Amino acid sequence: MLRLIGWLFGFGMFMALLAVGAGAYYLTSVSSQLPDYTVLKDYQPPVTTRVHAADGTLLAEFARERRLFQPIETVPPLLIEAFLSAEDKDFYGHGGIAIDGVFRAARDNLMARLDGNNAIQGGGSSITQQVAKNFLLTADQTWDRKLQEALLAIRIESTFSKDRILELYLNEIFLGLNSYGVAAAALNYFDKALYQLTLSEAAYVAALPKGPNNYHPFRRPQAAIERRNWVIDRMIENGYVTAEQGASAKAEPLNVIPRSGGSQLYSAEYFTEEVRRELATLYGEDQLYGGGLSVRTTLEPKLQEYARRALMDGLIAYDHGKGFREPVASIALGPDWGVDVSKIIPLNDVPEWQLAVVLELGNNSARIGLRPDGATGGGLSDERLEGTLDGPDIKWVSKPVQDFLKVGDVVYVSPVADKTGFYTLEQVPEIEGALVAMDPRTGRVLAMVGGFSYAQSEFNRATQALRQPGSSFKPIVYAAALDNGYTPASVVLDAPVEIRNYDGSIWRPENYAQEFYGPQTLRRGIERSRNVMTVRLARDIGMPLVAEYARLFGVYDTMQPVLAMALGAGETTDMRMTAAYATIANGGRKIVPTLIDRVQDRYGATVYKHDQRLCQECQAEDWHGQGEPVIVDNREQVLDPMTAYQITSMLEGVVQRGTGTAAKALNRPVAGKTGTTNDYKDAWFVGFTPELAVGVYVGYDQPRSMGRSVTGGTFAVPIFTEFMAKALAGKPATQFNVPPGMSTAWINPNSGVKAFDGEGGIAEAFKPGTGPNLMTSVIGLDVNTLDAIQRQQQMQQQYSGGITQPGGNGQYLDPNLGRGGLF
Numbered sequence: 082m083l084r085l086i087g088w089l090f091g092f093g094m095f096m097a098l099l100a101v102g103a104g105a106y107y108l109t110s111v112s113s114q115l116p117d118y119t120v121l122k123d124y125q126p127p128v129t130t131r132v133h134a135a136d137g138t139l140l141a142e143f144a145r146e147r148r149l150f151q152p153i154e155t156v157p158p159l160l161i162e163a164f165l166s167a168e169d170k171d172f173y174g175h176g177g178i179a180i181d182g183v184f185r186a187a188r189d190n191l192m193a194r195l196d197g198n199n200a201i202q203g204g205g206s207s208i209t210q211q212v213a214k215n216f217l218l219t220a221d222q223t224w225d226r227k228l229q230e231a232l233l234a235i236r237i238e239s240t241f242s243k244d245r246i247l248e249l250y251l252n253e254i255f256l257g258l259n260s261y262g263v264a265a266a267a268l269n270y271f272d273k274a275l276y277q278l279t280l281s282e283a284a285y286v287a288a289l290p291k292g293p294n295n296y297h298p299f300r301r302p303q304a305a306i307e308r309r310n311w312v313i314d315r316m317i318e319n320g321y322v323t324a325e326q327g328a329s330a331k332a333e334p335l336n337v338i339p340r341s342g343g344s345q346l347y348s349a350e351y352f353t354e355e356v357r358r359e360l361a362t363l364y365g366e367d368q369l370y371g372g373g374l375s376v377r378t379t380l381e382p383k384l385q386e387y388a389r390r391a392l393m394d395g396l397i398a399y400d401h402g403k404g405f406r407e408p409v410a411s412i413a414l415g416p417d418w419g420v421d422v423s424k425i426i427p428l429n430d431v432p433e434w435q436l437a438v439v440l441e442l443g444n445n446s447a448r449i450g451l452r453p454d455g456a457t458g459g460g461l462s463d464e465r466l467e468g469t470l471d472g473p474d475i476k477w478v479s480k481p482v483q484d485f486l487k488v489g490d491v492v493y494v495s496p497v498a499d500k501t502g503f504y505t506l507e508q509v510p511e512i513e514g515a516l517v518a519m520d521p522r523t524g525r526v527l528a529m530v531g532g533f534s535y536a537q538s539e540f541n542r543a544t545q546a547l548r549q550p551g552s553s554f555k556p557i558v559y560a561a562a563l564d565n566g567y568t569p570a571s572v573v574l575d576a577p578v579e580i581r582n583y584d585g586s587i588w589r590p591e592n593y594a595q596e597f598y599g600p601q602t603l604r605r606g607i608e609r610s611r612n613v614m615t616v617r618l619a620r621d622i623g624m625p626l627v628a629e630y631a632r633l634f635g636v637y638d639t640m641q642p643v644l645a646m647a648l649g650a651g652e653t654t655d656m657r658m659t660a661a662y663a664t665i666a667n668g669g670r671k672i673v674p675t676l677i678d679r680v681q682d683r684y685g686a687t688v689y690k691h692d693q694r695l696c697q698e699c700q701a702e703d704w705h706g707q708g709e710p711v712i713v714d715n716r717e718q719v720l721d722p723m724t725a726y727q728i729t730s731m732l733e734g735v736v737q738r739g740t741g742t743a744a745k746a747l748n749r750p751v752a753g754k755t756g757t758t759n760d761y762k763d764a765w766f767v768g769f770t771p772e773l774a775v776g777v778y779v780g781y782d783q784p785r786s787m788g789r790s791v792t793g794g795t796f797a798v799p800i801f802t803e804f805m806a807k808a809l810a811g812k813p814a815t816q817f818n819v820p821p822g823m824s825t826a827w828i829n830p831n832s833g834v835k836a837f838d839g840e841g842g843i844a845e846a847f848k849p850g851t852g853p854n855l856m857t858s859v860i861g862l863d864v865n866t867l868d869a870i871q872r873q874q875q876m877q878q879q880y881s882g883g884i885t886q887p888g889g890n891g892q893y894l895d896p897n898l899g900r901g902g903l904f
Contacts, residue, residue: 124216126150126253128373128683129265132356134380135527135678140346141353143360145370149264150683153248157276159321160263163287164251166315169208173243177209177234209234211290212250256286257293258339269340270298280322281330284312285337298337299460305335347430348389351531351541352380356676363680363689373683378676379525379691384518387807388528392516395779395800396533399791400510401477408490409509412438419453419465425491427452428536434493434507437468442488445472445481449494449504470494474505509533512787514779515543516804517659517674521666521774523692524674529656540782547652548780552610552740553756553765553793554636554649556728557661558619559607561630564724565622569604569731569845570833570853573614580616580644590616590648593757593792602833604731604843608739610755612648619647633671633719634661649756658767659776665728666752666769668820669720722820723848729817730846732768741766743798747805749814755793760786766797771815773808777801819846828853 129144165172206214213233237246252262260266266286267275278286288296288308296305310331317327346353356378360369368374412421422438436452447470453462472482474497486492494504510533518528531541540546563569575598580588592598592612606614619627624642631640636653640646656674663672680689698710732752736744740755744766753768762784767776777797780787787796827842828835835853836842845853 127371148261177238350535391804551756663774
């Protein structure tokens, strides 16, 4: 018997040693496959990039995983207590493995086996184990993975502090609604920062790790409330909150308000998307969507709203003149018209309008049903609102309502002021346009609208639409001339001219009115937008020079040096044209437009700033009586400052006496130039004050004529004026700066000669060494008046290529004949 017992004991010891050896071998095998947990030391989770307006308003967030990194020191204790109660109450006491959780998991697994379920049951993992799993392991439910998780947890605990482990956990965990980390969850569920969460809200966030979809606030609201209340009960048990506080929190609804992504300012979608493209170019997609960049843009929200409204008003006014086209859709009405019309998706960036369906037609009126709003979290509101579409309120349609609408038609409507329940008809315009407003001293783009609706078309007509600028390009030609010897009083002959093209054909440029006006000063030529004068001027100074100025101003990278380009026949963008005019307004220093002021990385270090001006003394450690630091403007001087003022003064004349007189309503110094292209396909006005440079473009996306009555002066200038009136409201009028060294003289605007006593003259600015002449004669006749000049037109036309020499001295040069003479 003793021998048997000894044998059994020996066998048992052998089996035990064998089991220990097998276990050790298995443990060694599993341990050898463990990932390197030390990578957690330098772990940088993907973090949301946030884009802000100039005043700090959040414009957009870009992320594949919406996450905002929150240092553990800034996480509110209430939220930490909620998570500890829900996930691992002994977190600060164990060494990586929660013993009670292990026993609980063992019990659950045993009960599952008894029920015939061989799958590993979840639960039992400490916060440290969850960190090991989330960061370093797969989600496979295997014994190997569970053992690796436990081993890693022990090693992590021996290397990192509890606070660091908790920080990793709270910033990495997935909490639903594309929220990674507690800071993102607070924003996405409640639109709050962490420190603003109430007990009820913190408990709900802490309830989500077990399965966000199981406790979805809209699909499973009852389960969500029960789980939240369970967390609150655990917090009461652990002594974090009182029973009274817990009872009050459990009585609250979930109060979840999902937060939308993309642009957070409805009027700034084009601007935001342009910033996104620029960031992707600068830093790549990975940094954009996971680098945690903090971007401060140049956008001024108020100016952006004014710009959007001004462009919308202009486009709508033109479209109304074309009459009503057709409804948005026509549907068959079922038992619930609200469900039927809700299938038509409205433009979400035109909040002034609503979709409505025609329910019944009367005598020049219609009963309409407004498209129901969506319920929070999905679904459709049960509310059904109706209204009246009254014919007299639709002032832009002359026909009775029943003649152009039928039951089932879906249309846009907007409320009629002071008539509750009454609406007027709206229509998305076919015509499109763009408006860019920038600071002419820095190039900071303060507002940008790229079309009527971003929801309808993401194509940005401010930066992507290549269109002919027409006569708005002429200031570049005149600036080149003024920079190379001409003065505003120089006279150019406005008479027929023929240009032989390379293919042998003849081009005969014409003025807008298809008339010729004889000798004209440069000022008069730009104020009245004389095409033929511009062609003669460009031919005289040479198109290669004009092309170089166009490049320096940033209008074109390369421009064909052909004379048609002097009239704006090339294609450029609204942004480039506005920057070119801003360069003039900036005294000739090159303006490079920017939408971004600075970019900071996730640690707050500045990695990009637009302002590259030099300031060597700005970083002084202390003040010891020194003066203010001097900022060196190192931007390229592309135009003589005196020339810049001369062209500015001439462009003021465009507003005061020329094609842009609608802008006179601003009652302040305004300089600018209209532009209208062939067949009236494009209309422009680009202008500036000392405070703002603004470019307006309008036209069809597929170019076609807008009609003979549509010009830059009749269409674009009113949009410019509406925007400027709001943007500059309350600001005192500022005069344009005159560079030192210039002289002023009164000149006759018709002949360019000096006007005695200023009678009928214009104060013209001249560079040192230039100025008007007292008298010029035409074959003995006084040409001090336009009448005398015009009497000589028949004689002048034989010199169709004629142009005066610089300085306005009346010397005539015929570049075709190679000889000169007085005219």
